[in-house]
Each structure stands twice: as C-alpha cells, then as structure tokens.
Amino acid sequence: MPVRVGIPRYLGYFSFYPLWKTFFEELGLEVITSPPTNQEILNEGVAEAVNDACIPIKLYHGHVAAIKDKVDMLFVPRFVKVRKLETETFCPKFLGLPDLLQASINNLPELLDTRVELTSGRFELFRIAREIGERFGASLAKITKAYLSACWDLRRYWGLMCKGILPYDAIECMEKGYQANRQKEQGALSIAVLGYPYLVYDEFINMDLVKKLNSLGAKVFTAEMISPGRLLREAKNMPKQMFWYYSNRAMHAAYYYLKKKRVDGIIHVTAFACGPDAMLDRLMEMESKEWGRMPFLTLSIDEETGTGGVDTRLEAFIDMLKRRRV
C-alpha cells in the first residue's frame, strides 16, 4: 500500500496545489486532500486553534483535523521565501505553522514540514524536491521526472488562472482534462477582488463571493489573473515593499488594476484581526483614493459573518457603481 500523504485544502493550496499533487503522485504516493471547507471544519478549527489567531489559521487547523486520521503523513510546508524582493517573506503565521500545529493538535501523524526558502539559489526547489524524494526512497531519475512534470503542471495551472479561470475550476479541468468554462462575459461591471487567495477563492468562508458578484452582473478580476512577471513590475510603486508575500501580491495587483483602469471598483477581502491586512487595507484605501478616486470596499470576514450582511454590502456597492457609471 502506498504511503498516504495528506494535503490540507487551505492556505498555500490555492497557489501551489498542482505542484505538490503531481510531484507526490509521480513519486508513487497517494495524495489525500481534505474536503472543501464546511461548517464542521470551521467548528473544529475554532475549537483547536489558539483563540487570538485569525480565521485562516483556524480553518487550517480544521482542515488538518479533518484528515489527520486518514493519512500516514501530513504535508505542511513551512513557507519562508519564494521570491527575492527586498526583505519579503511570509506572514509569521506561515513561518511557524508546523510548530503551532504540533502544539495545538493532539495525535498528529508525522509532519512533512519542508522548509521552503527559494532565494538562496536557482536550483533550490529541485534541492527541496530531492530532499523529499529521498525521504521516500525514490531514485534520482524518478525525482527529476516527478519534479519536471510537477513544475510543468504548476505553470499550466498558473496559465489557466491568468486566463481568468478560478482555482477550483482550473484544478478540476486539469484533472479531468476538459476545457474550462470561463466566467461568463455577461457582466457589465468589472470588479477587482483582491486579498489572500485563501480568502478570495474559498467559497465557504467568503460565502460564494465570486459567484455572488457574477450574479449581480459583475465580472471578477483577481491578483492571480495577472501573470507573475507583470505583477512584479508594479513593485516599483512602493517606497518600501511589505514583508509578506501575499500582501505584496495583493498590493501590486491593486496598482495594476488602478493604473490600467480596467475595473470599476476594488473589493478587498480581509480576515478579522489579520495582522498584515491592518497595514495593507489602509494602504490600498489611500491608493484607491489617490489614483482616480476608485470606489473601494473592505469586506472583513470572520467565523461569525453572516450571509445577509455580506449580501447587503455587496448589493449596495454594486448599486453605487452602477449609478456612478450613468
């Protein structure tokens, strides 16, 4: 029986899942992903995690708790740096995540807490791949092959997202091999929904934000729909880069959309009491004001948020945008 590796369907999942999945499967392991976020996972996460943590960290705990008994090993990478940009790293909660899990959840399976720091050399990712592969006793040729096809899949996945396909659809069409359906072009309005991928794309926690916007007649643009290289070019707009990968991405995307003037408004999705977002949100608000008075809405999400409140705010925002157009 192959070793079962569990991947929680949260945090880094939305950016890197195809890379991990292809790599582990090519190595001959069985990949088990936690189910999409649901109420049970949320309750479990709130119960397990430290009470002051933000909602994404609580949900991650929930996802881990949901699959911990079904797997032999849990893949919880420790993201440190994935690109070289001043002193950019990840939110401290990503940096200490494996340690936090070990302290708060009992009976965890073995953690595969690979340290991901890609800035120290060009072949750093391959080195990490080799380290993991050797742990499972794979030969160098097998690791190389798995590594190459994993990278290929990741590029394809990012390419699909650049075309405006949402992560879940992109993953599905990569797995099943059919053409993905893009967002319908019905929307009269276009709105940039910025924020961390794990808030923008998780349909449960943001209460189907994207679909809701579509049904209100708006086309949604996100940070992942801009190619990484293009996104990085926006870095020069900031006097000093923020220290967090996802925050920088969101901010750069905001600059991109503000400059291109392709959107009618910006919605920033943020988690209640998210540390980096306290800075990011205000910065984005000030920049939206400065670059042509772009309408800006902050949508704060926590475990208590109800659908009604979000609906009302979105409808009001859309109504305002429509009136503004006339």
Added chain:
Amino acid sequence: MKITFPHMGYSYIAFKMLLNELGYEVVVPPEPSKRTIDLGVRYAPEFACIPFKVLLGTYLETIEMGAEVAITSGGMGPCRAGYYGIMHQRILNELGYDFHLHIFEPPQVNYLDFIKKLKAVKPRGVSWRTYIQLIKKGYGKLEAIDEMEYLMYRIMPFEINRGDTAKAFYKVLEILDEAQTTEEIEDARWECRKIIAKVPQDRSRVPLKIGIIGEIYVVLEPAVNFYIQRTLGEMGVYTDRSIWLTSYTQKNVLVEGKVGEKDIHDMAHPYLNELIGGHGLNSIGEIVIYAEDGYDGVIQLAPFSCIPEIMAKGIVPRVSREEGIPVMTIFIDEQTAAAGVITRLEAFLDLLKRKREQKAIKEKRLA
C-alpha cells in the same frame, strides 16, 4: 528645526541629551496617556497594534507642540513594526500635516542607506568624529538608565516602606538627566547605585520570582503596560524582564538577530524552529530559560493582534506543560483597563503561591 522621537520607557533622557548637543531644538514626547491613545485610535487602522496607535498619537501630540521632524526606526519584518514609519508618514500626510519621519532602517539591510540617514541628521558644523563620540555618550547614558531601572526592580520586593525604591529611582533619573559629559555620567552612575542601594530593605523575605517576556514596546513602556513591573514589585514580587533597550540594540541592531540571540533561539528549539519576526521566537526561548533558572512563573505581554506573539501564545501551553512553569498571557489594547490587569495579576500570584506551598509540603514529606 524642532525634532522629536517616540517615547519608550525612560530612554527619552538619553535621546534628549544627544539631540540637544547636536544643536537641535528638542520636543520631548509626553508620556503616553489616555489622550495619546485616543488620538492614535482615531486615525490608525482598526487592527493595527497598540504600539502603532500610541506612536501615531505621540506624533500628533508632538506636532501640537511644534515638532517638525521625528526620528524613528524601521525594520525588516516580518513583524509589522518595520512598516510603521511608512504608514505613519502617509497617514500624517493625509491629515494634512507637514511632518517628516526620518526612518532609520537596521544597518544590515542597507549600510549605505543607514550612513546616508546618519549624515542627514548630522549638523554641518559637527565633524564625524565628534558625532560618533556624541552618539556613544548618549548610548552610555542609555545604559546607565537601563541599569538603574534594573536595580529598582531587583530591590523593590525587599523594600520596607512601600514606594521608597520608586522614589529613589525618580531621584536617580534627575541626577542622570543633569549629567552631561562622559565623566559626569560615569560619576552619576556610581552615585545612583548608592542611592538605590540605600533604600531600607528586609532581606529575609523570599519573594516570588516572575519573568516578563513579550513584545518589546509593551514590555518597555510602563505607561502602556500599566506599570506592571512596579505593580508587581510593590506586591512583593521579584521580576526580571527579558528585553532592555540596550541589550536589544546590541543583539539585534548592531548584529543580525540570528547571531546575537542565538543562545535564546537555541533554547526554543524543540518547540519553535523558525524566526517568526518580532519577539515570538525569543518569547518561547525565554520561557525555557526562566523555567531552568527556577522562576515561579512567566508573564507574556503582547499587543492585541500582534502576529508573532499570537504564534507564541499558541505554542506556550505546550512549553508550559513540558517545562512545568505557569505562563500567563496579557494582550494589551486600547480597551484594556488597569483594574482588569491587576485582578488577573493577583489571581496569577495566588496560583503561584499555592504552587510553591504545595511544593514545599511535598519536599517536607519526602524528607
């Protein structure tokens, strides 16, 4: 040019001297008060931590007093404090103030930038040699202030008349404030040591020993942490705190934190294996150190929504269980009131006392 700087504990005495001698007109920031926090809260982002709000409030207060420039520190993350300077500047600009923040980034990030900024502060008539000497002298004064504060907390639990040590400390601060040359500072230091040592003491007491850890600003600024060390000292508790401004400068600013605090980081090893910014890793390491040194308990101070300290708090229960030392976390924000903190402190002390008694009974029985 009227110049100011953030208020942090008693360090303002040293900064005031340094800037005065460089020929600037100094606006000494007032101690953070209710009004400071109110001002800060009004304009700061909702979830910014209390240091951000207090600093913003301080800038607004000093602007009222006529300040035009503030000297402050940057950082290299991932703690938010490194981005404060930029956000403060933008918020103040948006409010329409012509106020410039002169942000010193840590020298390891960019030596050239650090030297450029040093040069910008250096007045024309002063040579680099004198400039550096003046900075060194200011640093000497900072060390003297830290030493006196340290002595105060050591002696406080033994004082016979409550409040004597605090009185002596304020006298000492005045003496240090008046000392101007390097020799005078050195003399003042000896004199101050004597003054504090002369406080009548009852050395037969065996006080509870508590270590104080956490985020640097709330640990260092008594006005924000409700004078926690003094309160504890006057309750007859021996406290030791993990961070001092001078030790922080030596271990984190002049060298990289990874090198300067390697010993503490190594202690955190089984529990937390990564630098998570701020003082998260230190907090874990220091709990282990205090446990090994035989302290009765540890109090972790942190601003509400501080990311590294939340991480540490998540790991603390495991450390506490495995090292056998009680830890209490106090998150401080603009809503925290002194009465609540004192109640929690009293409850914590009761717990520690009982724990100690039980231990004594157990030892007696074994003997």
